[in-house]
Structures are given as structure tokens and as C-alpha cells.
Amino acid sequence: xxxxxxxxxxxxxxxxxxxxxxxxxxxxxxxxxxxxxxxxxxxxxxxxxxxxxxxxxxxxxxxxxxxxxxxxxxxxxxxxxxxxxxxxxxxxxxxxxxxxxxxxxxxxxxxxxxxxxxxxxxxxxxxxxxxxxxxxxxxxxxxxxxxxxxxxxxxxxxxxxxxxxxxxxxxxxxxxxxxxxxxxxxxxxxxxxxxxxxxxxxxxxxxxxxxxxxxxxxxxxxxxxxxxxxxxxxxxxxxxxxxxxxxxxxxxxxxxxxxxxxxxxxxxxxxxxxxxxxxxxxxxxxxxxxxxxxxxxxxxxxxxxxxxxxxxxxxxxxxxxxxxxxxxxxxxxxxxxxxxx
Amino acid sequence: xxxxxxxxxxxxxxxxxxxxxxxxxxxxxxxxxxxxxxxxxxxxxxxxxxxxxxxxxxxxxxxxxxxxxxxxxxxxxxxxxxxxxxxxxxxxxxxxxxxxxxxxxxxxxxxxxxxxxxxxxxxxxxxxxxxxxxxxxxxxxxxxxxxxxxxxxxxxxxxxxxxxxxxxxxxxxxxxxxxxxxxxxxxxxxxxxxxxxxxxxxxxxxxxxxxxxxxxxxxxxxxxxxxxxxxxxxxxxxxxxxxxxxxxxxxxxxxxxxxxxxxxxxxxxxxxxxxxxx
Numbered sequence: 001x002x003x004x005x006x007x008x009x010x011x012x013x014x015x016x017x018x019x020x021x022x023x024x025x026x027x028x029x030x031x032x033x034x035x036x037x038x039x040x041x042x043x044x045x046x047x048x049x050x051x052x053x054x055x056x057x058x059x060x061x062x063x064x065x066x067x068x069x070x071x072x073x074x075x076x077x078x079x080x081x082x083x084x085x086x087x088x089x090x091x092x093x094x095x096x097x098x099x100x101x102x103x104x105x106x107x108x109x110x111x112x113x114x115x116x117x118x119x120x121x122x123x124x125x126x127x128x129x130x131x132x133x134x135x136x137x138x139x140x141x142x143x144x145x146x147x148x149x150x151x152x153x154x155x156x157x158x159x160x161x162x163x164x165x166x167x168x169x170x171x172x173x174x175x176x177x178x179x180x181x182x183x184x185x186x187x188x189x190x191x192x193x194x195x196x197x198x199x200x201x202x203x204x205x206x207x208x209x210x211x212x213x214x215x216x217x218x219x220x221x222x223x224x225x226x227x228x229x230x231x232x233x234x235x236x237x238x239x240x241x242x243x244x245x246x247x248x249x250x251x252x253x254x255x256x257x258x259x260x261x262x263x264x265x266x267x268x269x270x271x272x273x274x275x276x277x278x279x280x281x282x283x284x285x286x287x288x289x290x291x292x293x294x295x296x297x298x299x300x301x302x303x304x305x306x307x308x309x310x311x312x313x314x315x316x317x318x319x320x321x322x323x324x325x326x327x328x329x330x331x332x333x334x335x336x337x338x339x340x341x
Numbered sequence: 342x343x344x345x346x347x348x349x350x351x352x353x354x355x356x357x358x359x360x361x362x363x364x365x366x367x368x369x370x371x372x373x374x375x376x377x378x379x380x381x382x383x384x385x386x387x388x389x390x391x392x393x394x395x396x397x398x399x400x401x402x403x404x405x406x407x408x409x410x411x412x413x414x415x416x417x418x419x420x421x422x423x424x425x426x427x428x429x430x431x432x433x434x435x436x437x438x439x440x441x442x443x444x445x446x447x448x449x450x451x452x453x454x455x456x457x458x459x460x461x462x463x464x465x466x467x468x469x470x471x472x473x474x475x476x477x478x479x480x481x482x483x484x485x486x487x488x489x490x491x492x493x494x495x496x497x498x499x500x501x502x503x504x505x506x507x508x509x510x511x512x513x514x515x516x517x518x519x520x521x522x523x524x525x526x527x528x529x530x531x532x533x534x535x536x537x538x539x540x541x542x543x544x545x546x547x548x549x550x551x552x553x554x555x556x557x558x559x560x561x562x563x564x565x566x567x568x569x570x571x572x573x574x575x576x577x578x579x580x581x582x583x584x585x586x587x588x589x590x591x592x593x594x595x596x597x598x599x600x601x602x603x604x605x606x607x608x609x610x611x612x613x614x615x616x617x618x619x
Contacts, residue, residue: 070347073393079372080393080434084345116602117587120343223596223616250591253347253584257394264391266347269590277582277592280420283555285581285595285618295594295618303597 003155003174006184007194008162010169017045019187020094025130028062029096030055039095048097053140054316058246059102060109062095063126067267070121070253074261087124094183096132101145101316103133103157105246111308112249121266130179133158139204142317144330148212150315152203159183163199172196209330210337212301212311218336219302223294227339231332232293234325239270241296241319241329247312250276271295297332346587349391349436350376355411357431360497361490363418364462365427366403370411372434381440382406384447384473385466385578385606388439389586390414390426398422399583401605402440403465405472412437415465415497441586442605445470445550445576453546454483458561460533460553461490464497466578466605467552471505478510485512485542489533489557492521514540534560537568544569550576562609572610579605579612579619595619 008016020027029042030049036056037049073082110126113119136143136152145151155161159180163172173191175181184191242248252269256262269276272292278284286292300312313329320328351372358366371377383406391397398420404413418427429435447470455474459467474481486505490496496515505513516529516536529536533553549570551561558577565575581593581600593600596616607615 070345075393080351082349082351082393082436084342084348087343112589112591115588117346117589118344119346119589121345121347124343249589251584252590253397255391255394255396262394264347264393264397269584269592271591279580279582280423291618298596299591299594303594306597 001176001178001181003176004181005194005196006173006175006191007196008171008173008190009192010171012190013171014045016187016190017042017048017096019190020183023186024092025094026091027094027096028059039097042096050097053136053138053143054099054101054318054321055097056318056322057244058105058316058318059095059098060105060246060248062093062129063106063122064109064113064249065125067265068121069263070266071264072261073264076260085121087121090125090128093129094132095129098131098133098158099136099316100133100152100154100156100158100161101143101150101314102246103131103161104150104154105314105316106131106157108247108304108310108312108314109249111310112247112304115308130159130183131157133161135161135163135199135202136204136206137164137202139206140317142320142328142330143204143206143315144209144317144333145315146206147209147330147333148311148313148315152206153199163202165196165199165202172199206315210333214337215301215333216305218339219298222336222339223298225339227332227335228294229290231327231335232290235272235289235293235327236325237272237274237289237292238324239272240322240324241327242270242272243268244318244322246314246316246318247300271299297329297336301333347438347585349389349397349438350380352412352435352437354429354431354433354435357429360415360499361495363427364415364497365418366413366415366465366498367426367429367435368404368411368413369435369437377410382412383440383444384469385445386440386442387466387586387601387605388412388414388437388441389583390416390422391436391438392422392425392429393436395425396422397436397438397584398426399580399586401466401469401578403468405469405476407473407476415462415468417462438586441601443603445473445578445606447473450474450548451480453481453548454543455481455485456542456547456549457484457486457488458533458537458549458551458553459486459488460557461495462497463552463554463557464488467550468498468501470550475508475511482546483512484510485514485540487514487516487533487537487540487542489516489518489529489531489536489553490521491518493517493523493526495521532560533557534564537561538564541568544571544574548574548576552578572613573608575609577607577609577612579607581619
């Protein structure tokens with residue numbers, strides 16, 4: 001559909017929140033606590049963060065929870081009973097305050113869960129989510145969305161994108177999808193017709209630091225490079241980068257037993273962990289940290305573009321912010337770009 | 342209900358066969374007949390076998406698709422899940438998801454000779470192909486099986502080895518590592534690559550299927566090259582750690598190739614295109 005542009009007044013945002021609540025929507029919004037901004041179920045409009053550059057964790061768990069129960073089992077004398085996860089009671093969710101680099105990440109995540117086999121557990125969760133993107137009006141040195149095809153006012157992945165129009169506090173609302181339109185239908189009068197144009201001047205400036213197509217082509221011949229070792233010498237293998245990443249989808253499957261009953265659970269994992277690829281025999285195809293760091297970069301900038309036609313990185317910069325030893329993905333990508341191969 | 346990719350079939354263990362120290366074969370039947378009716382697979386595919394409350398483990402389907410009504414798997418007791426499987430008794434219920442992965446192109450091999458080379462616990466992934474081929478024996482010329490293990494007691498499928506030995510349309514060569522022989526051992530003594538070189542099977546119109554521990558594979562490939570086998574005519578099946586089996590969980594890939602989706606069956610020509618991460 002064509003993007004419809006509307007004006008939402010400063011004080012209409014709270015009214016919108018209340019109307020959505022009255023319509024039984026669950027609203028996940030960012031809140032600041034102990035120095036970290038995280039998405040949580042918002043009881044009221046008051047306290048929702050606005051000034052953050054980026055939430056500390058991505059919003060991916062809205063469709064891909066850290067631990068997703070996939071089945072329950074119970075053993076008895078009569079035999080075994082196994083029941084698949086029952087998603088019937090999932091609430092309709094408004095994901096409020098997502099930055100464009102997270103919103104676009106939802107599409108990248110979806111391509112992993114839908115190439116070939118379709119993961120309907122993921123799809124079902126996502127189908128209940130309406131994404132309220134909020135454009136960025138500030139950035140920091142870790143941001144590089146413009147180097148991977150995004151921008152601070154990118155509409156991709158959002159159902160409605162809100163852009164703060166300067167100090168007046170009014171918002172431009174771009175209605176991008178049918179889901180977005182459905183929300184507007186609940187609060188027509190708050191979305192005023194308008195002929196606003198030129199949102200760009202209200203957006204953060206994020207300069208292009210590298211060319212992702214260049215990186216992809218270089219990586220084809222870069223597998224044996226010593227740079228992987230040099231860049232990853234200080235990597236602790238803690239997995240924080242994967243945990244905060246909006247597109248990291250690697251997972252583990254574990255059983256949780258409680259007596260004769262229990263569940264099978266799909267939970268987040270990381271290619272940075274030494275046991276991630278470890279065979280029972282003791283053989284490990286990626287037996288050193290540099291091989292695991294290489295996998296992380298190659299997966300996002302070479303394998304995913306080739307197999308799924310999307311990059312596995314949105315330039316949000318969270319992995320660099322979260323890294324306890326200050327490994328910076330942007331610096332590494334720039335250094336790959338600078339190498340002559 | 343939504344379609345749940347992770348939902349296993351319930352399987353009843355019909356029969357347990359002790360193969361070698363720590364190695365067992367389970368014959369599994371579907372608890373629900375409707376599952377059996379819609380299930381089909383081809384030689385080379387694998388599945389996720391689970392003990393509820395412990396977890397899932399990945400092995401090939403070791404029985405031939407020409408034998409209907411059941412599947413078999415053979416595993417060595419090594420980790421958490423295989424130990425739990427090993428504790429199961431006949432009649433126990435376990436989970437199975439599958440089949441996943443690609444297949445051995447048996448139909449393309451019609452009219453050719455087949456050379457199977459296996460080591461240790463790697464005979465099971467080849468056994469499904471062997472029986473599949475033997476159940477349509479007229480389609481192939483010579484069938485040669487070279488199988489080795491560390492010691493006589495480590496040879497799996499001992500009864501089937503006897504069957505193959507007696508068959509006139511199969512040439513079976515068994516070998517054990519030096520020191521692994523028993524007083525009455527009548528087979529070869531020596532490592533598999535050495536025995537392949539000694540037997541020197543012809544590469545003319547022949548497809549070689551090789552499966553074994555990495556070191557056996559590493560030294561067998563050059564022998565086959567010397568015998569004149571083209572890389573395109575040498576097949577193997579890769580193992581990498583897996584969780585989902587269908588290209589999502591992100592750990593079995595070798596470069597851009599997913600072992601679970603693009604494999605597990607590869608030709609040597611394909612392997613040579615891959616980085617050394619398997």
C-alpha cells in the first residue's frame with residue numbers, strides 16, 4: 001500500500017496509548033531502569049522512555065522469545081502424552097518505540113525462520129505484533145545503519161513510523177501497512193490529515209562508513225585471512241553480541257524435566273560459544289575463537305546475503321556497545337573494506 | 342493448532358539389538374498408524390531422536406526405505422541423550438522428527454558398480470544405502486563392501502556381515518586395526534585405507550561411498566584418487582552438530598552450506614569447494 005502521512009499532536013500520543021489499552025492491546029514499550037532501556041509490558045503511558053538512542057536489548061524477543069516452550073510431555077502408566085505449544089491465547093501486541101534498525105531486523109529474522117521450512121511458532125507470534133517505529137533524532141559513534149542499507153527514518157519493518165518534528169513535540173506518522181491502518185482505524189481523530197514533507201531535517205545524521213556490497217565480495221576471498229585471529233584475540237566468547245543483536249537467531253533446544261512431566265524449550269544460543277559446534281566425540285569444527293568470530297561476520301555479511309538475499313546486520317551497533325572487551329564490529333568491517341585482496 | 346516443526350512422532354521401541362560395546366540398534370514403530378501412513382524417506386536422510394526430559398540427538402535412519410513399516414537407528418552411547426536412549430527398554434516410547442536432509446542419488450547409480458567403504462560406527466549411515474541397493478540388486482553391477490573397525494568386537498551388524506559374506510552377489514571385505522584381531526579372526530588386519538589399496542577395486546563405472554571417522558576418510562580419498570575415482574563419483578555423508586535439522590538453528594553450516602539442508606550427502610567434488618569446518 002502507499003504510505004499515508006498523518007500528523008499526531010504531542011498530547012495525542014498518550015490518548016492513542018489509552019485507546020489501544022481500551023481495545024485490549026498489550027503494549028510493549030521502552031523503560032529506563034538501572035541505566036538500561038528495555039522493552040516491557042507498559043501499564044501506563046507515564047514513564048515510557050523517549051530520549052534513548054537505542055534500547056539496550058533489541059525487540060526480537062517479541063516474536064522470538066529467549067526461551068520458547070515448544071511442547072509439553074507427561075509420562076504415566078498409560079503411556080506418553082505430548083502436546084505442542086498452544087499459541088491460541090497470545091495477546092495482540094503493539095511494539096512501541098522501536099528504532100528503524102530494530103524494525104528492519106524483524107524482516108531479517110523472518111527470512112531465517114521462513115526460508116524453506118516455515119516456522120509457524122515464530123510466524124504466529126509475529127502475526128500478533130504491530131510495530132510502532134520511532135525515527136532516530138540522535139545517534140552515536142556505534143551507529144552505522146546507513147552502511148547496511150538502512151537510515152534513521154527508514155520505514156521498512158514498521159507498521160507505523162513516528163518521526164518527532166522538532167521541539168514542538170508533534171509527530172509525523174507514516175502509515176505503512178494494513179496492520180498500521182487498522183490501528184489508525186481505532187483512533188481516527190488522533191491521526192490528522194496533513195501535508196507535512198521533509199522529515200529528513202529532523203533525523204539524526206549517520207554517515208556511511210563502508211559499502212556492504214564491497215564487504216560481501218571481499219569476504220568471498222577472506223576466509224583464510226589472519227585478520228580474524230587479530231581481531232578476535234580479546235574475544236571472551238561470552239555471547240553478549242548475539243544476545244543483544246536484533247537478527248541473531250541461532251538457537252538451542254533443551255528439555256526441562258520436572259519429575260514425570262516437562263517441556264522442550266527453544267532458547268537463544270550464540271555461535272560465539274565454544275560448545276556451539278562441539279561434537280560429542282570431542283571434535284569441534286570451529287575449535288578456536290577466531291573461527292567463531294569469522295562465522296559471526298561471514299554469516300551476516302556473506303552467507304545470509306547469498307542464501308536469503310538479506311544482510312544479517314542492521315547497523316544498530318548494539319554488539320559493540322555490549323561487548324565487555326570493546327570489540328567493535330564497525331571497526332572490523334572498515335578494516336576488511338580497507339584490505340586489498 | 343499451528344503447524345509445529347519441532348513436534349516429534351511418538352515411536353515405540355520394538356526391538357533392541359546389541360551391536361558392539363556401547364552400540365545398539367533400535368527398531369522403531371510409529372505409535373499412531375496415521376503417522377506411519379504419511380511417513381516416507383530415502384536413503385541418506387537423518388532425524389532427531391529424543392528421550393523426553395533429556396533431549397534430542399541426531400542420527401541417520403539406518404534402515405532401508407525398501408523395508409516398510411518401521412525405521413531403525415544405530416547409535417553409540419556417548420553423550421547425555423545417547424546414554425538415556427541406551428537406558429530405554431523394548432516397549433519404551435521415544436520421539437522422532439524427520440526425515441531431514443538430502444539423499445544418496447541411488448537412481449542415478451543404476452547400471453554402475455558400487456563400492457562401500459566404512460569404518461567403525463559409520464556403517465549405519467551406509468547400511469540404509471547398502472540394503473536399498475541390495476533390495477534392487479539387478480540394477481547394479483558389482484557390489485563391494487569394505488568395512489573396518491578398531492577390533493573384532495567393535496564391528497557392528499555382525500549378523501548382517503555374515504549375510505553379506507554368504508551372498509554371491511556381494512563382495513565383503515572386513516578388517517580390524519592391527520592388534521584388534523581375535524585368535525579366530527579370518528578377515529583382513531590393517532587400517533581401512535591400506536586395505537582399500539590392497540584390494541584395489543576398479544574405478545570403472547563405479548561409485549564409491551565412503552563413511553568413517555575423519556582420519557579414515559582423510560587417508561581413503563587419496564587412495565581412491567590413485568585408483569582412478571573422479572571426485573564426482575565419491576560420496577560421503579557429513580556429520581555436524583545439529584539442533585533443528587531444518588536450516589534454522591545455525592550450527593551445522595560449513596561456510597554457506599547447511600549440512601542439514603544441502604547435505605548430509607556430498608560428493609568429494611562438493612567437499613573440496615567447502616572451507617575446512619566439518
